[in-house]
Amino acid sequence: MGFFDKLGLSRLKEGLSKTRDTLKEKLAFVSKGKTEVDDEFLEELENILVAADVGVETTLDIVDAITERSKGKTYRSEEELNEMVMEEIRKLLVESSHDHPVDFDAPLSAKPYVIMIVGVNGAGKTTSVAKLAHNYDKAGKKVVIAAADTFRAAAYEQLKIWADRAGVPIIGQGQGADPASVVFDSVSSAVSKGTDVVLVDTAGRLHNKSHLMEELAKIMRVAKKKIPEAPHEVLLVLDGTTGQNAVQQAREFTKFVNVTGLVVTKLDGTSKGGIVLSISRELNLPVKYIGVGEKIDDLQLFDRSSFVEALLEKENGKAEE
Amino acid sequence: MFDNLSDKLELTFKKLAGQATINEVNIGIAMRDIKRALLSADVNYKVAKKLVEDIREKSLGESVIKSVSPAQMIVKIVNDELTEIMGGENQPLNLPPKKIPAIVMVAGLQGSGKTTFCAKLAKRLKKNGKNPILVAADVYRPAAIEQLRTLGEQIDVPVFSVEEPDAMKAALGGLEAAKSGAKDVVIVDTAGRLQIDEVMMAEAEALKNRLSPDELLFVVDSMMGQEAVNTAKAFNDRLDFDGVVLTKLDGDARGGAALSIRQVVEKPIKFMSVGEKVDDLDVFYPDRMAQRILGMGDIVSFVEKAQETLDLEKTMQMQSKLMKNEFDLDDFFDQLQQLKKMGSIQGLIEMVPGLNKMVPKQDLENIDFKPIEAMISSMTKLERKQPEIINGSRRQRIAHGSGTRVQEVNMLLKQFSEMKKMMRSVNRLAKSGRKITTENLALDKFLKR
Ligand SMILES: Nc1nc2c(ncn2[C@@H]2O[C@H](COP(=O)(O)OP(=O)(O)O)[C@@H](O)[C@H]2O)c(=O)[nH]1
Numbered sequence: 001m002g003f004f005d006k007l008g009l010s011r012l013k014e015g016l017s018k019t020r021d022t023l024k025e026k027l028a029f030v031s032k033g034k035t036e037v038d039d040e041f042l043e044e045l046e047n048i049l050v051a052a053d054v055g056v057e058t059t060l061d062i063v064d065a066i067t068e069r070s071k072g073k074t075y076r077s078e079e080e081l082n083e084m085v086m087e088e089i090r091k092l093l094v095e096s097s098h099d100h101p102v103d104f105d106a107p108l109s110a111k112p113y114v115i116m117i118v119g120v121n122g123a124g125k126t127t128s129v130a131k132l133a134h135n136y137d138k139a140g141k142k143v144v145i146a147a148a149d150t151f152r153a154a155a156y157e158q159l160k161i162w163a164d165r166a167g168v169p170i171i172g173q174g175q176g177a178d179p180a181s182v183v184f185d186s187v188s189s190a191v192s193k194g195t196d197v198v199l200v201d202t203a204g205r206l207h208n209k210s211h212l213m214e215e216l217a218k219i220m221r222v223a224k225k226k227i228p229e230a231p232h233e234v235l236l237v238l239d240g241t242t243g244q245n246a247v248q249q250a251r252e253f254t255k256f257v258n259v260t261g262l263v264v265t266k267l268d269g270t271s272k273g274g275i276v277l278s279i280s281r282e283l284n285l286p287v288k289y290i291g292v293g294e295k296i297d298d299l300q301l302f303d304r305s306s307f308v309e310a311l312l313e314k315e316n317g318k319a320e321e
Numbered sequence: 322m323f324d325n326l327s328d329k330l331e332l333t334f335k336k337l338a339g340q341a342t343i344n345e346v347n348i349g350i351a352m353r354d355i356k357r358a359l360l361s362a363d364v365n366y367k368v369a370k371k372l373v374e375d376i377r378e379k380s381l382g383e384s385v386i387k388s389v390s391p392a393q394m395i396v397k398i399v400n401d402e403l404t405e406i407m408g409g410e411n412q413p414l415n416l417p418p419k420k421i422p423a424i425v426m427v428a429g430l431q432g433s434g435k436t437t438f439c440a441k442l443a444k445r446l447k448k449n450g451k452n453p454i455l456v457a458a459d460v461y462r463p464a465a466i467e468q469l470r471t472l473g474e475q476i477d478v479p480v481f482s483v484e485e486p487d488a489m490k491a492a493l494g495g496l497e498a499a500k501s502g503a504k505d506v507v508i509v510d511t512a513g514r515l516q517i518d519e520v521m522m523a524e525a526e527a528l529k530n531r532l533s534p535d536e537l538l539f540v541v542d543s544m545m546g547q548e549a550v551n552t553a554k555a556f557n558d559r560l561d562f563d564g565v566v567l568t569k570l571d572g573d574a575r576g577g578a579a580l581s582i583r584q585v586v587e588k589p590i591k592f593m594s595v596g597e598k599v600d601d602l603d604v605f606y607p608d609r610m611a612q613r614i615l616g617m618g619d620i621v622s623f624v625e626k627a628q629e630t631l632d633l634e635k636t637m638q639m640q641s642k643l644m645k646n647e648f649d650l651d652d653f654f655d656q657l658q659q660l661k662k663m664g665s666i667q668g669l670i671e672m673v674p675g676l677n678k679m680v681p682k683q684d685l686e687n688i689d690f691k692p693i694e695a696m697i698s699s700m701t702k703l704e705r706k707q708p709e710i711i712n713g714s715r716r717q718r719i720a721h722g723s724g725t726r727v728q729e730v731n732m733l734l735k736q737f738s739e740m741k742k743m744m745r746s747v748n749r750l751a752k753s754g755r756k757i758t759t760e761n762l763a764l765d766k767f768l769k770r
């Protein structure tokens with residue numbers, strides 16, 4: 001079972017706060033009975049990170065940093081050693097800026113506040129839009145969903161079902177329509193109706209297809225015609241099972257649209273999503289939310305500590321033996 | 322730092338180049354780099370470790386041959402090893418001809434491309450004279466049935482579904498519908514599921530037991546990372562599937578997951594999905610995938626696909642024009658139309674060694690054909706014949722006349738000249754009988770600068 005299941009998916013922050021005891025148990029593997037960093041320790045750490053899709057370069061950098069920092073040191077306890085390791089890894093994860101609050105209750109800098117959701121095919125964009133809509137709605141914000149995936153078969157129907165479940169309105173024009181025009185409609189409607197948040201679901205696109213990437217840029221331009229600052233946020237949805245290609249995805253998407261943060265999905269599975277360390281480091285992009293299931297409630301605020309703990313959790317390694 | 326395995330290996334072998342024989346020391350360096358490169362291609366770390374050990378053994382064993390450099394030898398050993406793991410021949414779909422209806426079932430993680438694949442397969446079977454029916458046994462995902470139905474309409478294949486959220490009922494109903502409707506192949510689309518979701522895995526298992534599919538295919542995203550192998554293994558332990566479908570290969574992931582799955586699960590990869598459209602399906606060629614993981618391109622697929630779709634006569638004309646350096650913008654336009662017919666041009670470019678490096682990032686597929694048409698028709702006949710003469714003021718006129726921007730005209734002309742250069746290189750190589758490899762193309766381009 002993945003780490004995030006074990007939290008019982010209890011909502012958000014409170015669900016992610018953990019006691020020192022569980023922490024110790026979870027991490028016993030890296031430093032089982034150890035209070036110093038030796039070769040065996042480093043090798044195991046390296047394997048764990050690579051197996052979590054952290055990627056070779058970032059893994060080696062982490063290992064180097066830990067070697068450097070622990071030189072000649074003996075730690076008082078396993079826990080202290082663990083904490084040092086986790087701190088080094090946490091450092092790589094940038095935090096969200098205040099202009100783009102993660103908390104759904106927080107006041108937003110604009111009204112309507114336009115959030116565009118982008119990513120490759122099947123990453124979990126539509127489901128994430130639904131989850132975000134649900135959360136903003138629960139926080140008392142007035143939401144509208146823009147159905148700007150006009151390409152995929154039954155994309156509108158899928159989103160409509162989700163919008164109904166979240167109890168928020170949806171604006172769309174059907175398959176084959178111009179996505180930019182859907183966005184323009186939605187933003188216009190939001191302006192006139194005093195809507196707080198516009199969530200734009202877009203079609204999946206592989207980052208190496210520049211005509212599709214251009215289309216995204218165009219959607220952004222059209223949104224700006226109505227509100228110059230829009231979209232206020234662009235969230236890149238990454239499938240948490242993705243390997244090294246995720247970095248390339250993030251690179252390309254950030255070239256075409258100003259991505260402000262990541263949503264990492266499918267972390268209820270056995271993948272750890274370690275590639276976000278490389279992405280965060282290279283592109284300075286914070287992870288804002290994680291998807292931990294297929295239901296509307298299965299979205300959590302990203303918590304660096306829990307994420308790093310999960311990354312280092314043993315069971316992944318064990319399952320493969 | 323390195324985009325792909327071949328770049329990395331190139332560097333590794335440069336390091337080895339000065340040394341005449343393979344020895345414990347230089348092989349050590351090479352193996353470390355090969356391992357890192359494999360990991361960067363998403364080959365599972367355990368598989369990579371084992372692979373590197375095998376390669377080391379083989380390399381040391383062959384150190385006696387003097388006529389080749391260590392680098393060349395190791396490249397060959399790595400390539401052979403990967404190809405062997407990927408499996409020898411392409412394995413076709415195995416539908417018993419006498420069994421009517423034959424049954425295909427798919428399974429896999431969420432969003433991997435199962436539904437799209439089902440439609441693609443139906444279309445392919447139909448083209449081969451079969452009479453398939455699609456069955457919507459994903460009863461959970463919002464509008465999953467509607468999605469399959471829409472795809473079914475596109476390819477004119479009927480879709481069976483039920484109202485209630487009961488996958489078994491849908492599957493068995495679909496089977497009945499096939500029998501009464503004289504369908505000869507039933508393709509059962511199922512919901513995405515995590516291998517650790519006991520309830521959902523039990524559902525898949527029950528479906529398998531009741532349907533006894535002739536082909537149970539595991540559909541997996543080629544972008545998947547280290548967990549691909551554990552996921553595949555868990556599905557296989559539970560469902561004992563018959564083959565694998567690798568999707569989203571129109572992306573630029575190296576697809577090391579395929580290698581790990583092949584190595585650990587030992588089931589053939591039968592198809593590759595290369596796009597969102599219903600035609601974007603290809604049978605799987607193990608040797609070519611090995612090369613893709615290595616980043617060495619795939620000239621064979623390119624040539625074959627080109628032969629299938631291109632208007633041969635036109636191509637010949639084009640080639641002779643190229644040889645005589647008479648290729649102009651009218652021909653360019655024709656050529657683009659032809660390439661467009663071939664499906665994913667980006668995919669094709671990726672397949673050709675060298676092309677992926679040489680074609681500018683604004684790749685051909687991404688050309689919106691309308692403005693190009695407009696630009697070319699805003700040119701004078703002379704301009705089309707001799708694009709060199711298109712100077713600044715002409716560019717402005719063309720942009721104005723075609724409702725485009727000067728930058729777009731610049732881009733078109735740049736792409737045209739790139740393409741011309743590249744095609745000349747390809748032609749020269751073909752003519753001289755040299756292999757079309759990245760190195761030879763680069764060399765040729767350099768010499769004929
Ligand atoms: N297990 C799991 N499945 C998810 C999650 N998010 C999305 N999915 C599933 O992934 C598939 C693709 O999701 P969808 O939102 O349609 O992706 P899109 O193509 O990017 O819009 C669907 O089957 C979703 O139910 C998640 O966090 N966990």
Ligand SMILES: Nc1nc2c(ncn2[C@@H]2O[C@H](COP(=O)(O)OP(=O)(O)O)[C@@H](O)[C@H]2O)c(=O)[nH]1
Binds near residue numbers: 121437438513570572
């Ligand atoms: N680019 C690309 N997209 C694909 C491919 N196969 C499927 N897709 C897209 O991936 C997403 C998920 O596909 P779907 O068939 O719904 O996956 P399922 O959840 O496994 O049934 C959709 O947006 C598809 O259009 C492929 O080979 N290439």
Ligand SMILES: [Mg+2]
Binds near residue numbers: 155
């Ligand atoms: Mg979607």
Ligand SMILES: [Mg+2]
Binds near residue numbers: 436459465
């Ligand atoms: Mg599906």
